[in-house]
Amino acid sequence: MKPNEYKRPNSYSTAILSPDSGSIQYNVGSVRPEHKAATDASAYVQALQEALDGYLNGEEWREAAAEKTPCEFRPAGSEATGQQIITLADRTVSFDPRKNWDNQVVKKSEALAGSVVFTEQTDTALLISHRVSILDHNLIAGWTEGSMLQTAEKMLRDIEYTAAGKVARILSTAKSTEAFTEATPTGKPQAVAEDLIDLLTVHVNQTVGTSLADFAILLPASLIPILERAAQRAGVEDLEDLIGATVQPYTGTDYGIFMIPKLFTSLSYRQGRNGDVWRVLVTRNAPAQSWDLEILATVDVVANGKVKIALTKDRLQTETVPFPMVTNIKLTRLAS
Structure with a gap:
């Protein structure tokens, strides 16, 4: 064979070392696809696709x-389900100025206890779309089950954190998000974690929850190492036990910390006609000698809370206005 000339192998060799006699034996036979699977890009992509599809569309x-x-x-073709929850306490609601029958401008009014709060989806839906090109030459040296497992876990975490960041962006401009600005806690991880938990506790929306356990906390991934270290110092298993609430990290732009009430459905995933939420697509990209793997899902954010309030004392004139449901705590650094 000439230099740099490729010739397809027609046999494979296996070396077997006998620990007793120290002899080496060689077995020679014809090449089969299953013997080349560890260097076959198509086999890798197929296994990865099946693993991702099986997990993402499973229970x-x-x-x-x-x-x-x-x-x-929700089933294909259906709308996101709105929620109707009766309020537990009086709550002052700020809204765009409205005029009552007496030509008085009303900017604030109370959502009285016993009134119904209902939710609608936001103006913006979320299309989760991630694509990666798997080049043939990156796999020709071989791959293992463990390396593929690590790749799949990394892909799932990236999708989770990135999608959560997109949800945070939508919530940051939602009409029912009530924003507060607080100074960023400083000091050692344990002190910072305690201050953050204090901030969350102070800003609990008593209308939609009575404790931190009634909320899912959406926070920047940059805070995770601090909270995890504080959890270790406190001797608890993880940061969720430390805070006393469900925690969802997100990456991307820092929009602050969000407290999402668990009593209301916040995300509505659209199912396809086959009942799958996620689509895992694989396409051969011949010019690039690669396989393109794309993961898709569509989500509606159901976070626009609304409630009827009275513009007059006799409650004969009412108006539907946005209701503060999601709490957003923006952390700012103090000027030195």
Whole structure:
């Protein structure tokens, strides 16, 4: 064979070392696809696609998703389900100025105890779309089951954190998000964690929850190492035990910390006609000598809370206005 000339092998050799005699034997036979699977890009992509599709469209993922944030999985062609919850306490609601019959401008009024709060989806839906090109030459040296498992876990975490960041962006401009600005806690991790928990506790929306356990906490991933270290110092298993609430990290732009009430469904995943929430697509990209793997899902954010309030004392004139349901705590650094 000439230099740099490729010739397809027609046999394979296996070396067997006998520990007793120290002899080496060689077995020679024809090449089969299963013997080349560890260097075959198509076999890698197929296994990865099947693993991702099996997990994302299985019960295990749905249980994990529902545990992180209140959500629903609705049939194809249906609308997101709005929620109706009776308020537990009086709550002053600020809204765009409205005029009553006496030509008085009303900017604030109370949502009285016993009135119904209902939710609608936001103006913006979320399309989760992640694509990766798996080049043939990156796999020609071989791969293992463990390396593929690590790749799949990394992909799932990236999708989870990135999608949560997109949800945070939508919530940051939602009409029912009530924003507060607080100074960023400083000091050692334990002190910072205690101050953060104090901030969350102070800003509990008593209308939709009475304790931190009634909320899912959406926070920047940069805070995770601090809270985890504080959990270690406190001797608890993880940061969720430390805070006393479900925690969902997100990456991307820092929009602050969000407190999402568990009593309301916040995310509505659209199912396809086959009942799957996620689509895992694989396409051969011949010019690039690669496989393109794309993961898709569509989510509606059901976070616009609304309630009827009275513009007059006799309650004959009412108006539907946005109701503060999601709390957003923006952390700012003090000027030195």
